[in-house]
Amino acid sequence: VVTIRDVARLAGVSPATASQALNGRPRVNSSTRQRVVDAATKLRYAPNLHGRRLARRRAEAIAVVQGRNISTLFNDSFYRVVLGGVVETTHARGYSLTITPAPGNGARPGDLAGLLGHGAVDGVLVVGVLEADWLFALREPGLPLVLVDTYLPGSGVPAVVPDYRAGARLATSHLLRLGHCRVGFLGAAVSYPFGWETHEGYAEALVAAGVGYVPGLVRRSPIGVEAAAAATASLLASAEAPTALFAVTDAMAIGALRAAREHGRRVPDDLAVVGMDDIEVSAYTDPPLSTVRVAKEEMGRLAAERLIALIEGEGSLPAVAPVCGELVVRGSCGGAGREGR
Amino acid sequence: VVTIRDVARLAGVSPATASQALNGRPRVNSSTRQRVVDAATKLRYAPNLHGRRLARRRAEAIAVVQGRNISTLFNDSFYRVVLGGVVETTHARGYSLTITPAPGNGARPGDLAGLLGHGAVDGVLVVGVLEADWLFALREPGLPLVLVDTYLPGSGVPAVVPDYRAGARLATSHLLRLGHCRVGFLGAAVSYPFGWETHEGYAEALVAAGVGYVPGLVRRSPIGVEAAAAATASLLASAEAPTALFAVTDAMAIGALRAAREHGRRVPDDLAVVGMDDIEVSAYTDPPLSTVRVAKEEMGRLAAERLIALIEGEGSLPAVAPVCGELVVRGSCGGAGREGR
DNA sequence: TTGTAAGCGTTATCAC
DNA sequence: GTGATAACGCTTACAA
Numbered sequence: 001v002v003t004i005r006d007v008a009r010l011a012g013v014s015p016a017t018a019s020q021a022l023n024g025r026p027r028v029n030s031s032t033r034q035r036v037v038d039a040a041t042k043l044r045y046a047p048n049l050h051g052r053r054l055a056r057r058r059a060e061a062i063a064v065v066q067g068r069n070i071s072t073l074f075n076d077s078f079y080r081v082v083l084g085g086v087v088e089t090t091h092a093r094g095y096s097l098t099i100t101p102a103p104g105n106g107a108r109p110g111d112l113a114g115l116l117g118h119g120a121v122d123g124v125l126v127v128g129v130l131e132a133d134w135l136f137a138l139r140e141p142g143l144p145l146v147l148v149d150t151y152l153p154g155s156g157v158p159a160v161v162p163d164y165r166a167g168a169r170l171a172t173s174h175l176l177r178l179g180h181c182r183v184g185f186l187g188a189a190v191s192y193p194f195g196w197e198t199h200e201g202y203a204e205a206l207v208a209a210g211v212g213y214v215p216g217l218v219r220r221s222p223i224g225v226e227a228a229a230a231a232t233a234s235l236l237a238s239a240e241a242p243t244a245l246f247a248v249t250d251a252m253a254i255g256a257l258r259a260a261r262e263h264g265r266r267v268p269d270d271l272a273v274v275g276m277d278d279i280e281v282s283a284y285t286d287p288p289l290s291t292v293r294v295a296k297e298e299m300g301r302l303a304a305e306r307l308i309a310l311i312e313g314e315g316s317l318p319a320v321a322p323v324c325g326e327l328v329v330r331g332s333c334g335g336a337g338r339e340g341r
Numbered sequence: 342v343v344t345i346r347d348v349a350r351l352a353g354v355s356p357a358t359a360s361q362a363l364n365g366r367p368r369v370n371s372s373t374r375q376r377v378v379d380a381a382t383k384l385r386y387a388p389n390l391h392g393r394r395l396a397r398r399r400a401e402a403i404a405v406v407q408g409r410n411i412s413t414l415f416n417d418s419f420y421r422v423v424l425g426g427v428v429e430t431t432h433a434r435g436y437s438l439t440i441t442p443a444p445g446n447g448a449r450p451g452d453l454a455g456l457l458g459h460g461a462v463d464g465v466l467v468v469g470v471l472e473a474d475w476l477f478a479l480r481e482p483g484l485p486l487v488l489v490d491t492y493l494p495g496s497g498v499p500a501v502v503p504d505y506r507a508g509a510r511l512a513t514s515h516l517l518r519l520g521h522c523r524v525g526f527l528g529a530a531v532s533y534p535f536g537w538e539t540h541e542g543y544a545e546a547l548v549a550a551g552v553g554y555v556p557g558l559v560r561r562s563p564i565g566v567e568a569a570a571a572a573t574a575s576l577l578a579s580a581e582a583p584t585a586l587f588a589v590t591d592a593m594a595i596g597a598l599r600a601a602r603e604h605g606r607r608v609p610d611d612l613a614v615v616g617m618d619d620i621e622v623s624a625y626t627d628p629p630l631s632t633v634r635v636a637k638e639e640m641g642r643l644a645a646e647r648l649i650a651l652i653e654g655e656g657s658l659p660a661v662a663p664v665c666g667e668l669v670v671r672g673s674c675g676g677a678g679r680e681g682r
Numbered sequence: 683t684t685g686t687a688a689g690c691g692t693t694a695t696c697a698c
Numbered sequence: 699g700t701g702a703t704a705a706c707g708c709t710t711a712c713a714a
Contacts, residue, residue, distance in 0.1 A: 001459065003691055014701045019693060029699060046459045046482075050400070051691030053391040054706045061439075072425050075621075080415040087415070091442040098402075098439060101432040114387040118342065119707090141387075280416075281622060344707055355685045360709055370683060392707030395690045460691090 002043045011039040022047070053119070062090060062307055063098045063121040065112060065138075067128020067150070069190070069223070073102070077251070077279040078296060079127055082148060085300025086125060093308050095122070103130065109137035117141030122311045125303055129192045144310040148303045150192055158310065160303040160323065164194055164276070167292040167325040168201025168246065169208075171274040174290075174327055175244040176209040178335040180272060182217060184235050184242030186228060186252055189220040198248040198276070217242050221252070228255025229262075236263045236271070244272040244333070250282045250291055257285055257332065268334030278328055287331030295323045343384045352380035363388070394460070403431060403648060404439045404462040406453060406479075408469020408491070410531070410564070414443070418592070418620040419637060420468055423489060426641025427466060434649050436463070444471065450478035458482030464648045470533045485651040489644045491533050499651065501644040501664065505535055505617070508633040508666040509542025509589065510549075512615040515631075515668055516585040517550040519676040521613060523558060525576050525583030527569060527593055530561040539589040539617070558583050562593070569596025570603075577604045577612070585613040585674070591623045591632055598626055598673065609675030619669055628672030636664045 008018035013032060020028045021036035039045075053059050064086060066073040074080055090097045098121055103112060112134065116124055123144035126135065132152060139145055139157070151159035175183045185202045188195050199218075206213050216238060221231035228247065232255060235241060247253035253275030257267055265271045267287055275282065278293035302323065329335075349359035354373060361369045362377035380386075394400050405427060407414040415421055431438045439462055444453060453475065457465055464485035467476065473493060480486055480498070492500035516524045526543045529536050540559075547554050557579060562572035569588065573596060576582060588594035594616030598608055606612045608628055616623065619634035643664065670676070 001691095004693095005691085015691090016693080016695095016702080017700055020700090023693085027699065032699080046455045048395075048459050048691050049461045050391045050395040051706090052693075054389075054395055054708090055691075055693040057693095057706070059391070072428075074415050074421045074424050074428070080421060083415050084413045087413075087440060087442075096439055096441070098437050099428060100437070101428075110385075118387045118389050120390045281625070284622070286627060342707095345709095346707080356708080357686080357710075358684055361684090364709085368683065373683080389707050392690090393709075395692090396707080396709040398690070 001048075002045050004045070004047065007036060007039045007043055007045045010043060011036040057119065059119055059122050060094065061096045061098055061121045062123045062125060062304070062311075063100050063116050064125050064127055065100045065116075065130070066102050067126060067130045068103065069129045069192075070102075070127070073099075073127065077281065078277055078294075079149070081280075081296040082127060082300040082303075085297035085302075086127075086148075086304045087300075088297075089301045089304040089308075093304070095308065103134065109134040113137040113141055113143075117143060123307045125307055129190075144307060146303050146307040146310065148299060150194065153193065158306060160299050160306065161193075162294045162299065162323055162325055164248075165197040165201040165204070167276050167294065168198040168248065169205045170201075170325065170327050171246045171276060171292050172202045172205035173209060174329075175246060175272055175274055175333065176205060176211060178244070178272065178333065180242075180244035181211055182214070182240065182242045182244070183211075184217045184245040185219070186231055186235070186245055186247040186256060187218065187220040188223050188248050188252070190223065194248070195220075202246060214240075216240065223249055223252060225251055225255040225258070228252035229259040230255075232256040232259035233263060236260065236265060242271070245274070247273065247275045250275040250277040250279045250289060253289055253291065253332070254281070254285055257287075257289070267332050272334045273332040274327075275332075276325070283330065285332070290330045290333035291328050292325045293328045294325050299323050342389075343386050345386070345388065348377060348380045348384055348386045351384060352377045398460065400460055400463050401435065402437045402439050402462045403464045403466060403645070403652075404441050404457050405466050405468055406441050406457075406471070407443050408467060408471045409444065410470045410533075411443075411468070414440075414468065418622065419618055419635075420490070422621075422637040423468060423641040423644075426638035426643075427468075427489075427645045428641075429638075430642045430645040430649075434645070436649065444475065450475040454478040454482055454484075458484060463652045466644055466648055470531075485648060487644050487648040487651065489640060491535065494534065499647060501640050501647065502534075503635045503640065503664050503666055505589075506538040506542040506545070508617050508635065509539040509587065510546045511542075511666065511668050512587045512617060512633050513543045513546035514550060515670075516587060516613055516615055516674065517546060517552060519585070519613060519674065521583075521585035522552055523555070523581065523583045523585070524552070525558040525586040526560070527572055527576070527586055527588040527597060528559065528561040529564050529589050529593070531564065535589070536561075543587060555581075557581065564590055564593060566592055566596040566599070569593035570600040571596075573597040573600035574604060577601065577606060583612070586615075588614065588616045591616040591618040591620045591630060594630055594632065594673070595622070595626055598628075598630070608673050613675045614673040615668075616673075617666070624671065626673070631671045631674035632669050633666045634669045635666050640664050 008015040021033040127148045129150045147159035219231040221227040260271045275291040278291045282289040349356040362374040468489045470491045488500035560572040562568040601612045616632040619632045623630040
C-alpha cells in the first residue's frame, strides 16, 4: 500500500507538504505542488479514508435511516424515488451514503445513535416516520438531522415535506369543479401529520366550494391496497355513495379502483377517482390514475442539500420546507383533458 | 466526546485492557470486564469507527456499484429487490453498506477503484453489467469482488447469477407443452451472457420437443418496453406470426402485451406470452403475466454472503453460483392452472 | 491477567 | 513556503 509518506519521499518533500499540495491548499509553491502531484499519480496514490477521517474529524458521509412506515426502503414505490434524489446530490456534493439497518422490533432508540454517532457519519436523513425518542436519541450525540416526508410539529427539527394539505385541496377541488357534489375522502388511519393534513385539505376544498362536509363520505383505513379496497367497498355500499373519491395515496386509490370494479362501478363514469403521489404504476392502472404528483426526487435532493448545508455550517434554514405538488389528469377522474392510453 | 481512555480511567484499567474487554477478547478477567462494561454504559461510550477501522485495517463495510444496464438502482424493478437481499444480509453480518456513484459517462475505470480501494470498503458487489476493465481496476487494489446477475466468462471472478438458460428452457417448453408449435422468441440485443443464454435455452427447448428452429420467429430488441413492443409488432405482422411468445424479460413481455393489444390480438387466446423475472408489476398486468420467477432477493443475499466469506477469508467457492427459477403461471399464457384476477 | 508503547495514515499547529 | 511534531481514537505486540 502506498501512503502519503511514499509520495512525499518521492517528491522530496515532507508528508505535511504533500498533504497540503494534494488537498489544494493555497500556501504551497506551484512547482512543488506539481512535483507532489506527479509523484502521487506515478505511485497511484489514493488517500486512506479512515486516516483522513480520523484526522479531519469528518466522515464525509451521511446516513439514511428509514422510518416505520416503510417496509423495505428500496422497494417502496414512493420512497425509493425519494432515495434516488438523495443519492444524486449526496454524491454530487462529494459525500458517500450509508444505509443503516431498519429500526427493528426489539431495537432501542440508542442503538441507531450508537451506530451513527461518534463520527461514523456527519449527518442523518430520516426518511419517513420515526418515533420522537428515536429522533432525539439520534440528535443527542450532536448529529445534524433532516426529516424527509414528515416532521415533528413544534420540535424545530428541520424537515422537507410535500404540502399534503394543498395537494388534498387540489385534488378535491378538481373533483368538485368537475361537477361532483358527493366527493368521498379515503384517508390514512395514521397519527402523523400526513393523516390530518390531507383531511384538512379535503375539508378546506369543500368549504371553498360551498359544499357541506358529510361524515358519511369519509373513511380512514390503514395504508395499503387491500385495506383501502375494503374501505372503498364500505363507502360504495352505503346509502348515499359518493360519485367521486379522493384517496390520499395512489396505493389506496388503486385499492379504490379495484373495489369499484368489484362492485360493478365504472371508473370514471360511476366513480371518479383521484389519488396522490404519482407513483410509477399509476400511469398503468386501468384506467390510468389521475393524481397529485409529489415531487419525490426533488424532495430527496432538497433534503440532502439541506443536511449538507447544516453539516457544513451554512446557517440554519426554515424548519419545514414544503415542496409543491401538481395535478396530473389521467383517465380515472373523467372530465376534460383526459390523458393516458 | 467520550473515548476509550475515559472508559479505561473510570474503570481503573488501561485503554488496552478496556479495548480487550469491550471487544470480548478472552484474556481478560471477568470482573475487570464487568467494570469496563459498566463504565462504558455509564459513559454511553461508543467506539469511534474511524479510529477502529484505521487500527484494524478493516472497514467493516462493503460497497455496491451498479452496472451499466441499470439507470437508477433503486428504481429498477429487478435490481431493487436484489438490493433488498443484499442489505438484509450485509447488516445481519455486521457490515455497513455504501452506495457509490453510478459509473458516469466521462468516468474512467480508475475512478471507482480510487474511491473504494485503500480501505474505504472491504469488498465490492457489482450489481449488473460492467466492463471488464472497470472490474479489473476494482480488483487491482486487492478488493474482493462478487458479480451479481452477470459474470465474466473465463475470468474466475466469483459471481451469483440466475440460471437464465434453464429459465428460458422452462418457459419455452411450457408454451410448447400447451400445444403451440410456433413459439416466438423475443430476446435482448445485448452482448453479455444473458443475451445468448436465454437464446440457447429457447433453442434447447425446441430441440427437446422436436420442433424446428425458425429464424423468422426470433427477434432481438433493446431491453425496454417500447422497443420490445416494436419488435413484437414486427413479429405479429410477419407472414407466419407466432401463436406464443417467450420474452426474456417481464418488461419486454409487457411490451409484447401492449403490441398484441394494439394489433388486435387477444392474450392468451391469439397470443400466449411468458416472460421472465417476475417483477412486481407482472402480477397486475392485463392479463396477469405468466413468467419464470427469478430468486432476486435470494440472489442478493447469496452474493453478500459470498463476498463476506471472501473478505473473512473463508476459502473460495465455485466461481459461478446459479440460482434457480420457477415457472409462475398466470393468465397470459393460457392453458390449465390459470391464476390471477 | 494487565499495562506500556508503538503504530494505523492523515491533517493541523507552529516554528523556521 | 516548508518541515518537524503532535494529535485523531483505536488496537495490538510485547513486556511485566
